[in-house]
Every structure is written in C-alpha cells, then in structure tokens.
Amino acid sequence: MLMTPHAYLDSIRQRGITVWFRGEKLANPVDHPVTFPAANCVAETYRMALDPGTQGLMTAPSHLTGERINVSNILWRSRDDLLRRIEWERAVARRTARGALRSPGLDALNALAIITKRIDRERGTDYRTRLDHFLRETHEHDWALSGAMTDPRGDRTKSPSQQIDPDLYLRVVERRRDGVVLRGAKAHQTSAPHAHWHLVLPMGCRSGEEDWAIAAAVPSNAPGLYHIYSRQPGDDRRVEGSEIDVGLAAFGGCESLLVFDDVFVPPERIFLNGETTATRDLVHYFGSFHRHCYGGCKVGIADVLIGAAASIADMHGVLERPIIQDKLTEMVHLAETMYACAVAASARGEPVEDVWIPNLALANVTKLNVTRFPFEIARLAADLAGGAMTTLPSERDLRHPELGKVVRKFMSTRSGIDPEDRMRILRLLEYLTHGMGSTYFLHESLHGAGAPEAMRIMLRKEIDLAPHIAAARALAGIER
Amino acid sequence: MLMTPHAYLDSIRQRGITVWFRGEKLANPVDHPVTFPAANCVAETYRMALDPGTQGLMTAPSHLTGERINVSNILWRSRDDLLRRIEWERAVARRTARGALRSPGLDALNALAIITKRIDRERGTDYRTRLDHFLRETHEHDWALSGAMTDPRGDRTKSPSQQIDPDLYLRVVERRRDGVVLRGAKAHQTSAPHAHWHLVLPMGCRSGEEDWAIAAAVPSNAPGLYHIYSRQPGDDRRVEGSEIDVGLAAFGGCESLLVFDDVFVPPERIFLNGETTATRDLVHYFGSFHRHCYGGCKVGIADVLIGAAASIADMHGVLERPIIQDKLTEMVHLAETMYACAVAASARGEPVEDVWIPNLALANVTKLNVTRFPFEIARLAADLAGGAMTTLPSERDLRHPELGKVVRKFMSTRSGIDPEDRMRILRLLEYLTHGMGSTYFLHESLHGAGAPEAMRIMLRKEIDLAPHIAAARALAGIER
Amino acid sequence: MLMTPHAYLDSIRQRGITVWFRGEKLANPVDHPVTFPAANCVAETYRMALDPGTQGLMTAPSHLTGERINVSNILWRSRDDLLRRIEWERAVARRTARGALRSPGLDALNALAIITKRIDRERGTDYRTRLDHFLRETHEHDWALSGAMTDPRGDRTKSPSQQIDPDLYLRVVERRRDGVVLRGAKAHQTSAPHAHWHLVLPMGCRSGEEDWAIAAAVPSNAPGLYHIYSRQPGDDRRVEGSEIDVGLAAFGGCESLLVFDDVFVPPERIFLNGETTATRDLVHYFGSFHRHCYGGCKVGIADVLIGAAASIADMHGVLERPIIQDKLTEMVHLAETMYACAVAASARGEPVEDVWIPNLALANVTKLNVTRFPFEIARLAADLAGGAMTTLPSERDLRHPELGKVVRKFMSTRSGIDPEDRMRILRLLEYLTHGMGSTYFLHESLHGAGAPEAMRIMLRKEIDLAPHIAAARALAGIER
C-alpha cells in the first residue's frame, strides 16, 4: 500500500503525537506554520512514490509482501538498490532543498537487519524474526519511520554508566514480564515529530552497560513519549505568513529532542536487549549507511543552490562572464565529487548477511567531503549573489502601496527581470547560505551521522595501510 | 567634545530620521527591539572613547581643533594612526561581535580629503576648504558619519547613463542657484539609520556622466531622505524579547536602502560636482581604505567565535584533546593572518597629499583573505560546537516550570557546567555561524567594500609584474 | 597470445626504433640506464597479465579472437570492463609507482572505435573495418600501442592552418595513390619509445583544415619516425648506477617528442582522413577516457606515497601519534576520493555505438580532482618525511669504508631500524615528491590528458544547468 500525501499528513495529525514548541503543547505536529513545511517535506516522499514521473525511482517491490513499497522502507537486496538510492535521495533533495526525511529510519532498518541476523545466529535469539514482522507491517502500512540513535551524552569523556545522571543515555529502567520500560532521550531527531514509529538504537556500550544496549520499535504516540521542538535561524518568519521572506515556503526540516519518560515496549518490538558487544558494529553500520546517503541528499540541495546562483547571475546580466562561469563550474565540480563518492560506495557495495551494504570506507569518504564542500559551495553562491542578499527589504515593504514602488524601482536589474523574482531568488540564497536552510546544507552536513572525527576513525579502521607500506618498501628495495 | 553614549542615542532619537521597517514608519531608529542592538553598537564607539581603559586607543587629537576626538572622525596623519586603527577596530569588534560602525564614514572622509585636495590644485576649486569646514563641525559635535557609495546599479553591464532608469545611480536632477537636488538611492548602507550625516560618494563615472559625479555631506534628517530597513536571519527573535535565543542580545548591525527622493544640498556641503575623472580614484581609495580595516574588525569577531568554540569544547570536557587544540590553533592562525595583513598594510603606509594611507596592494590582500578565512573559521567553530548548536530548544522551553527541568537535564554536560550557560554559548555560536551575526562575519566579509573580484582588479593594478618577469628572465639567462 | 615481459623487451630492442637521447642516437630504446626503468614498467603490464595472481584482473577475452588478451588492448563491452579498469590501473601503479603505460593506446582505440563507426554510418566509409582489422592483429600480437594526439601547437591563439609553420600540427603533406605522407610531430608522448605502434589522432580542426584531420596507425619503426627523449629531474642518477639514490630503481616513465619526418601511411591504416567535423568529438572522447583512468593510476602512486610516509613515521617512532594519524588519514581520504570519482564514472557508464564509455562529466570531475589532490598528498608526505628527505648523503657516502660508519651512525633512528632502510624510504619520498617520480605524480597529473581548463570546459558542456535553475525557481515560487 502506498499512502497518498494527504492520507499521510492526516495520519500524523490524528496520531496523538506530543510536541512542545516554545513552551507550549501543539495541537498536532502538522498544522503550525513552523512545522508544516517539515511535515510537507516528508509528505513529498509519499507524493513522489505515486507521481508517475518518479514512481519508478521511489518505489521497489517489498521482499516480504511482493507489493511495490516506498524505497524509504526497503531492505537493500542488490547493488542496484544502493545505486538507485543515491539517485532518489538527490531527486527528493533537489525537489525540496531539504532531503528525504525517512532516510534515518531506512538506515536503522538495514543496520538492524544485519545485526539481528548475526546475533540470532550466534545466540539463538529471534530478534530478526521480530524485525521482519515489524517490517512486514511497515510495508503494509507505508509507515514513516525515524531512526533514533544519538543520546544526549552529557560528559563526552565518560561512558553511559559513568555519567552523573544515568539517563543521559537512553536505558531500560525496568524489566517487566511483559516488556521493558525506557527512560532518557534521543537528541537531534531529524523529522521525528512526523514519524509513525521510532526505531530506537543504542550507542556503543561496554560490558556492564547492558541496560543501555537496547534497540526497539516504539510507536510515535506511545505514552510517555514527547518532543521538544528545536528553533532554527529564520523559522520565525514562517509565523508571520510571509511567502517571500521565508526563502522557501513549501518545504523545510525540523529537529527535536525526543524524551522517553518511562515508555513501555513489549518484547515483540525489542530487537536488541543487553548484547553490548553488538553495539559498536550497529553504530558503525547505521552511521556509515547514513553517511552514504549524504552524497545524494546534500548534492540535491547543492543543485538548487547552484541553480539559484546561476539565476541571480543571469538576472544581473553577468552569467556568461568567464569568471562567473568559472565559479559555477567549481560549484558543479564540488557537488559532483560528493555525488561520485556516494555512487562509488554503492558500486563497491557487497552483501553482509542478507543485506547489500555500501563500501564502508567510501561511505565515510563521501561524508567527509560533505563536511567540507557545501561550505565552499555556499561561499561561492554568496559571492555570486552579491551584497543585496544580505540587505534585502521585506515582503511587506514590497507589498506596501507606496513604498512598494520604490522597492521595485531600486531592486530592478536588467531589462525584462521582475524585481520581485530577483528578491525571491535572493531570499532563497539567504535561506540556503545563512538562513534556516543552511542548518541543513551546512551544519547538518557537518554533524549529521556523526562529526568529522567519526569518519576519520572509520577510515583508519577500514583502510588497512599494511599493503601500502609493503608496496613502498618493495619499491624502495627494502628486504623484509 | 566627546558625546556620552546616552547623549548619542538621544541625539539620534530626536533627529527626525525616517526609517521604514516591514512596511511601517518607525517612531525613531533607536527604540525598537530589532534596531536597538545596532544603535547600541554605534553607541559603544562613544562609550569606549570615554572609558578610561580604552580612551587612549579610541581618541586622538583633532588636527583642526586640537581637542581629543573619536578616532572614527580623524584624518590619518601618520603611520601610527594607521597601525592604531587596526587595534581599535579589533577591540571594538571583540567587545561587540560586530564592529566599529562609524568606519565607512571615516574612510569616506579620508578618501575625500585626498581627492578634494588634488582637484582643488588641478582646477582651482575649493572643495577641500568646504570639507575641512564640515570636518571641523564634525569634530566639534562628535557626529557619527556614514559613508554612502554603493548605488543600486540595475544592469551590471551598463554604466550610469545607460540604465533604463537613470536613478539607479544617485544623481543630480536639478541644479539650482542655491544648490543641487539629488535623486536615487544608496544600497547596503551599514548602520546608516544611526548616523547624524551621510557622506555621499559617487561610483565610477565616465565623461558625459557629470550628473552622477557628485559627492556631498547630507544631514540624516534632510527632507526627502528615508531608509528601508533590511531584514536578516534571526532578527525576529529580538521582537520576542528572548535574551538567550537571540544569541547576542546587546549588540548587532543593520543595513538599509537609503532613498534620496529629491534631496536638496547647498554648495558648502558639496565636495565633488561633475569631475568624472576623479571618480575612479575616489572609488579605489574609499574601497581600499575600507578593505584595510576588515583586518581589524572581522578579526575581533573571529576572536569572539574562537572564544566561544573554546568555551563549548571546555564545557564538553574535550578542550585538551590534541585534535581539538589543533582546530583551535588553526582558527587562531587564520585570524592572525588576516590581522597581520592589515598591520602590514599600515606599516607599509605612506602619505598621499596630506593623508597617510595604507599600502593599497596589502589592503586588498587583507580583504581578499577576509573573503575566505571567516568561512573556514566558522566551519571549524561549528565542528567544535557539535550537533546541539542546530537542535537547541528555545528559552521558553527552558523557562517553562515543568519542561525546563527536562531541558536542563538533557542539556547538562560535564559536572559543574550550568546547562543554561551551555545553551547561551551554543546560541552565540549559532548567531555567528548561521544566524544574524553570520551576515556580518561571513557575508559582509565577502561583499563589504566590494566583491572579491574588486580586490583582484586592484591587486593586478597595484602589483606590477614587470620586475618579477625581469628577475625570472635574468636568472634563466635570457638576454633582453 | 600473451607476450612474456622478456619477449616484449626483446621485440622492442629489435624493432629498429630511432631514439635521440642528449644529442646521440641510442642503440635501442631499452638498454640504457635512463630508459630501462620506463621499458620495464611497460613490461610489467605483460608480466602481470601472465602472473596467476593478477591475470584475472589484467586480461579479458578478445571480442574478435575470443582469446584472452591484455586489458590494455580491449574494447570496453560492459560497465564491468569500465569498473575493472580502475582496479587494474591502480594495481599496476601501486606495483610500479608509475602506471599502466599502455593506457593512452587503449583510450585511442576505444575513441576511434566510436568515431569510425559513426562516420562510416554517416558517410559510407569503411574506417571501422580497417580499425577492426588492425585491432585483430593487435590482439594476435599483443602489441603495445601508444596514443598520440597532442601537437606542438605553436601559438595557442591560432588554429592549425593559421600557424606560421603549418607543421606545428601534424598533417598530410602528400596524398598519393597508395597512401598519405605525414609531417609534423606529437609532443608529450608518454612511453611512446616502447610501443610497437602509434595510434595517431588529430586535435580539433575546422572546415578547411582537412589536411590536419588525420587518424592512423603507424608502426614505431616506420621510416622517417624518430623520438627526442625528454630529460627529467633526477634522471641522471640512473646513469651513475646508484641504486638507493635514484629513489626507485626498477620502474619509471618517459616522455618524448615524436617527430614525423615525412612518414608514409597506407590506406588500410588510416582511420580518419579529412572529416574535420568529427575531430572535436574524438578529442573529447579520447581526453575524457584518459582522464577517467587517472582515478586509478594516480591513486596507485598515492598508495605508495602513503605507504612510504607511514613507513618513515614508523621508523621515527611517531606513527601512533594522533597528529600523524590525522595526516595519514587525510592522505588516504584524498586518494580514495580520486578513486571514488573514477569508480563512479565507470558505474554511470553507458554504451555509445558498440563501446561502453565512462560518464563523461564524472571522468572530468575525476581528473579535475587529480590536478589538485596529489599536490596536497605530496605536501603531507613531505611533512611526515621530515627535513632529512632534503639533506640526505649519497649512497657512495654510505658505501665508503670510513665515512659509511658515520653516515650510519647519524642516520640511525629508533632501535631496530637499519639506517640504510631509512635512507631508502627517504629517497623514495624524494623521488615521488620532487624527484623524477614527481613528474608523474604531480605534473603529469596536472597536464596529462589536458590542462585543468579542458576539464572545466567539458564539465560546462556535460552538466546542463537548466534543471538546476528550474528547481531553484520553482522553490522560490517564481512562475515561468
């Protein structure tokens, strides 16, 4: 079953999800000017799965039900699944200037599929069966899943059990006959307020920290669960009802702190429970899978930014100047390099258990470039935008009966260009370079799926230098 | 006379300056939550001139009245004036995370002093006498001056007289016996709403464009003059009255479009009138002087950002890690390189007419680095900040009687750190990397005083490659 | 038939190839201390095709004869051929610190296959049949082919026919019944002295320049054909017979100016003859195919350099320091990014005529990164090498009965490390960062297969910005 975007939004509206926003409880996570664009961005993944022009890209057969399902919920069964992922991630991001917000759930699903299968084999548990059951329901209902891993973590130099407050890492506080009770929180939860279910994953735990080694599926309306919605630069403009000043009216993202105030989970929704030795691999898989997709979704945003920069240069009449072309080409080069890394990670993918995974080294190489290049792309875009991007009058000035004429007069550029269109493009450029959208194009690129140091650690782990050293010594004529 | 900050703010309140803000006329440019921090930042230049701890740096004797005046209004009479400039620019910026907002006026004064003296000598005019008269008054009243050069410019490929609308460059529309009438606008006017006078300068004009070659002093309350105030990311938060969420409550900057709706100027306030051949040098001097000061003012903001990054690393307990120290050192290195370029431009300064000017090549080298390094400093700061910078709850959530406890619980970090303090530093980091402050640290660094290409053109002009080529040919053994 | 390396070297020795070296004619292109390492590097491609450990990678079935042939001579028949190419290019380069020197011939073959098929279809010619005939012979004899495109070009602002000397682009000077006569030269001919045949390709020609639009296969012993062998930094050391000081004794590369002093070519070896309109595509295909492979061969050299840098850090006892690990990781990251771009170009390859070609945009993205990253990798390697890399005593000092003890004493480092081994690694590092090997790792990376600007031109051509602009405008709410 593929939900319509309308049905999806309704299902979220009516699910009874608790969201706190600026100290007040929202009626629902959809119908507020600040939250709607984020909800609508998730809805776009539903829309594109039904749109005949994109359905081929956005859907795939479920290996459980055989029916076509959204690619956001599949297990990767082939290299082609991995290659296609980068394409649809880029396509959604290019359409929304934000991204395919169900991706963390997708990464969580696939990472869990591997780890649960491995644990079951080693320990005789039945986690994978439970996961498959949940997965089948997910496919049947076309649920939007979130992937919830990052704990608040408190003192970074201490592990979960060493924290002054043990809740700084999500944990089991009670083990009952009929299930477990979770307490704590998950931080930086991208688009989690608009999910039907949360796939909760643990961060790395050591022996003795079994209570923190918990993975589970939790419905987003579970008692005790609530969100504290983050505020980001420029989000207030949405409240005003301005269309131009927001930069991008239709789509956006959101982050929240997801609080577990003693949330009960029954056994059939538990996929890891105390197996601390499996947590490190789970973190590595989930993190690397997610890093991989940045070579699609952030490139789609880059496409929009490049398009906006080219548009403004065209409006200013300078698009064909060699120096302008040179800068646009540099932006394209950086964007395509990020994309290429992700495509290569797919092309060098391989099966682990029954899941095809991207090459882990290249997935981390992808993301390490994504922690750098968007900043340079944004700098070049700002260069092409010109000073007007930072000194624009407001839409109300433009709409004012008298003042509006003056604004139009002095915002005009070459013949044939509507000054309002110029203002719209400049606001979009502001949005992506230092407004709300820069949160995602720049800062989420830096920290999403782990800080740059996490990629470096994985690279050191995945790329063995012994063959490099052997090659050098052989060529230098050093006998072993 | 040195005005107190209080007196300064009152003088601006009562001056009758017209400012349009989101489609409405403000009572005055000071007492609005969005405009106050910018006004207060100008006031800080008055405060520091009276503060015994900074008075030595911030004041100097007037060469006209002999009394100590604010350094924002001096003519540079020595290399030491140029060296000191970088110090006080950095000091003000470090205190405000914004900068010394009277600097464009200072640059306009000094550029005009040179050009008027030169024209007077060549043509027997008396522009410099008029300027000196205005300067004496300025010193006596301790006025805040703006420097207004950038025209809206319309089609970038066409000169003033070729535009469809001739007003896209400010021009004389009427020449009367008792003066001239100006029409047009000046764009990107930094802190202009808080100035007592505007020093209006022309952009480059050709022969036949005499009406656009106009320089003058215009009182900020002149009939026909008004501002359209720009809106920038995060400015809305100031309206709410939140202290933490704004990132920086006390100080800020502002930009406006300054409209001249037939503004009359009497002869004694006119400093250039139709001498088109002088306009190119005027642009080069004004631009280069202003580029020079970026090696002070943007470095002061960098200092704050480095301090904030070090603070958050300390709060997270990771300040002493080699990889963190390495990043902080890199930030310091980049900041000090920008500073060093400006100091060198001062140290290699020389007198032109009766004004000491910075070395023009090095002033442009300074600014060209400033168009790049702040972006990397900001990226490194964001790296150290961690993901929490982009997913923070609001101050209202923190102040909520119940929710506040949860926010504090999950925002806590290592022992002894108040979660609220952590949120404050993170909001300051947001402000400077992608909030309202980034407008100044990043984007004004890119475009203020000209786009990067303007620096490159000046470098090509100022650095003659002939001696380089001669040295290479001699060493290669090529006979001329 | 797969030739043994021994048979290959003998075949080149006895072929009667004319090579001028420092003003003297060589007996043959193999047995000279400066030329041997380059010949041996080509031989390595024969060796690896027979070595059971690499045969799978280095050979593939001929689509003409069905027998296994060297991958250096195949037409690409599938995406997998393209993916494998990057692997064997990297493997050869890692084994030789130089590269797979038959690659330009491979690129010429495939580019010609497409263009000849297209022309034949359009004009009824039989070029492709001729090429297939030549190709079959090539497969049967396991010939080493060179690809010869770059003309000397004289004045870069003028086209072939506008040059003062028309020979500055290779051209037909006589059209005879039995064939054509070629005059001119091809510059920068990589390893051409060690080829059996040259595949001559034209650069871009316009209408009226039919005489320059010539493609042909020319045997390397054709009358009138001779090489002027280039000299490169450090090549003299090979003459001395030192093993250590050369840095890399076994392998190397070479360049030559290939002069055509009225060389006759019969019709069956001509593949393009006056079809000027086809030359631009031929240049684009040949150039882009060759750029693609740099993401393999230069990465293999990077692997060696990374291994050498890790070795020296290990010898100095600092390998595990965080700051050292950080630099090694950065080198790996840059190398893998280049590799990833090439893999992605393969993965996004597609058939044109009956040849599978890499994605042209990504092939150019690959090479554009290759014009940059090796310089940074070399800088980091030099950083890890320490000052000793630039101040090493000679091997003769080391071998001196008395002095040798002193050299060993002061070149010693941590316990257990042989000072001679340290010197060997340092000489290898010198070779690759600023000795003869840097010619290939750095400067050939910059200019081989075209200067950086050529990649930028191709990127502008291949990546259409219209969809980017449409996406931006749609999101900004601009109606078409």
Next chain:
Amino acid sequence: MLMTPHAYLDSIRQRGITVWFRGEKLANPVDHPVTFPAANCVAETYRMALDPGTQGLMTAPSHLTGERINVSNILWRSRDDLLRRIEWERAVARRTARGALRSPGLDALNALAIITKRIDRERGTDYRTRLDHFLRETHEHDWALSGAMTDPRGDRTKSPSQQIDPDLYLRVVERRRDGVVLRGAKAHQTSAPHAHWHLVLPMGCRSGEEDWAIAAAVPSNAPGLYHIYSRQPGDDRRVEGSEIDVGLAAFGGCESLLVFDDVFVPPERIFLNGETTATRDLVHYFGSFHRHCYGGCKVGIADVLIGAAASIADMHGVLERPIIQDKLTEMVHLAETMYACAVAASARGEPVEDVWIPNLALANVTKLNVTRFPFEIARLAADLAGGAMTTLPSERDLRHPELGKVVRKFMSTRSGIDPEDRMRILRLLEYLTHGMGSTYFLHESLHGAGAPEAMRIMLRKEIDLAPHIAAARALAGIER
C-alpha cells in the same frame, strides 16, 4: 670592513674546510660545479652590500665598531631593523631564487645575545661579553656565520640522554682546563660549507643533560670538523656543464651533515655551558627569528616563479586571458600574504634585553603560511607552464647541428619568441617546481626552522585564549 665577493670566495677556498662529496674529499668547497652556485649565492650577499644600488638596504652601522657592516651580522636595535630585514631577504631571494644564506647565523647571533645577557644577569657569568668580543671580530672581518642547531636526534620520542647513542645530540665529551671537546653532528646545515664560523646552539635539554646544553662559536676549519654534502634532485646536471638544463646556472643552495669528531673549543668561544633551563627559550627565539625571515626570502623566490609563469604565458600568447590573469593574481595574493605576515611581525616587534625581536606569534603565523602557500603557488605555476615543462628535450639536443633545427622548429611558439628562450624559462620553472630549486621553495619551506607542528606549538603558547573566552562569555550573557 666589507669583503668583496671575490675576496670572500677566496677566503673560503683557502680556509681548509673539509667537505665530503659522493664519497670523496673536495679540494675546497667552492670550485666544484655542484658547490659553486651555492658558494656564489653567499657571495651575492657580499656583492649586494657593495653594489651602490643595494648597499643602503644590505648594510647598517655596527653598534660595536660604528662602521657599516653587512646586515647579515647585526644585532637588531630597532623596529626598523626588523622591517628592513624582510625587504633585504626578499631582495636577495629575488636576485638568486634561493635566499640570503647567512640568515641562520644572524638568527643565532641575536638569539644568543638575548639568552647570554639573561643568564649573565641571573648567574653572574660573562657569556655576553664573550659573545660581544666574537661579534666585534665578526664585524671587523665580515665573516659568514652559520647557525647550527638541529641534531640528528635518532629516536624522536626520546630526549638526548635517553638515546642509545648519546652522540645523536651534539655534546661535550671532555671538559679540559683549556676548554671543551665536542662530539656529534648537526644535520640539515644550510650553506654551512661556505661559512667562516659556525654558531653552535643546543636543542632543548632537561636537568641532567648538561653535557648537551652547549653553545659555542667554532671556526669552520677546526680540526675534527667535516661536512658530508647532501645530494638533491637535478644537482647532477651541474656536473655536465649544461647551462640551460640546470634551470638556474648561477645560484643554488646546499645542505650538509656537519660532523664534530672531537672538536676542541676554548672558553672564550663558549656561550652556554650546561645551563639546561635556558635551552628552551633559545630554541624558541632562534626558531621564531628564522621563521620570521621566511616571509621575505621565500617570497623573493615566489616573485621569480610568478615572473617565470607570466613569461611563459606571454610566450604562449595567452597572458591577457582572464583565466590566466586570475591565476597570476592568485599567486601574487598568496606571495603577498606571506610577505605581509612577516612585515606585521616586524611592525609588532619589541625589545627583549637589548635586542629588538619580531612578534613571536606573528613570526610563527608567517612560517605556518609558508609551509602551505608555496605548494599552491608552484601548482599554479606548473598549470601555466603547460605540459612542455615536463617533456623538454635537452640542451645537447638543441645544440646538435641537425637535431637542433627540429627542436627549435617544434619548440617554437608565437611569432617573435626564440624557442631557446622558451626552453630556458621552462627549465627555470622545472627547477623551481620539482627540480633542485623546489628543495628550497617547497620542502625547505616546510621543514626549515622547524616542522609545521613546531609553529602550532608556539602559536598555542603565544596566543592566550583566555581573553577570547572572556569576550565570548560576556557577550553570551554568562556571569562569571
């Protein structure tokens, strides 16, 4: 007294300095084709001190004798001495493409002057008197001094006394009534074979390592002292007698391992003897002073490289293309940024004891940029050079009666350019980017006066972050 270059070279010829070169003892350090360019480069500092056009820059009054002496031997007595230093360093380097080779001696003198004065005051010793006596003789004889600090160091993780071989740091092996006996070596001794005296300085020592804490002046012909001369890429070409192929015939540099095989030093030449606590400051001063001058001498080489790049672009007829101008401007920008940092370090200099020293933080900032920018300048120069730089025929080919015509034909470029001149410029470009000159422009820039990490350590030490942190906290509203 100012020696003539002729007298200087004679004095070195006749001094009886022992130099081993490729396993053989040289008759003298001057008259060998490999050593002469380095000797001649030192001679240039004598030549420029007498040349009326440069004498003003290259000489200053001795504060001991009152006579004009070479600036290579002065104590810095004013800020202007520091500012002038950068100018003459750049002038010498621009004239030689190498640098002012007496600079390490100059830095050693000034560092010792400070430290000896300080120790004398604290401990009642008379080191400074001894030094002044030596300095007076130096001024009277116009000696060339070397500064010798870097020990071979063996295992980098161990201090002098922990090494397996205690001689890996230079040390006192015998304390006699009439002086001390030194054993060990100093590595990376720039131009030391052409010095009259060596100023020997210790590296950092701890308590208990008194025997290693030795500073002294040692005549370059002292019994037991000898050099092992380093070999560098391309040095062999000098032996052949080719003028063009060497790239730069007249000037060069050299490095040696300076061995102390039980060298006796009398008390009056000893300036530190066991005062371990002073060694760290001595290292910091010497290192930072030397880092400072790189902002002059490496910039002079950059000037030559920029000139060579502009020349070749001009010969190719593309000098005025926007993209070429853009690259040249970037090279200039990077060169001037390095220069500006050094000028700023001078301008912010201050007196310590009776010596004016550059600002230590900015001196290290200068050098940290010098470890980076030359690599990018060289990359851009190589880009402009084109492929011909790496594939040039030899001078012998050019001089060959028949072949020479062919070489000239195909090396010709636009009308009016002599192909030989083009070859000369290309060889100079090769020399500076990956030949012998790159040793100095690139790799000595990286490691001379300490590896990059040494600069970072000094920056961390010199720039106190506490005021930055205080500024950030105050602006964030955090109460102390």
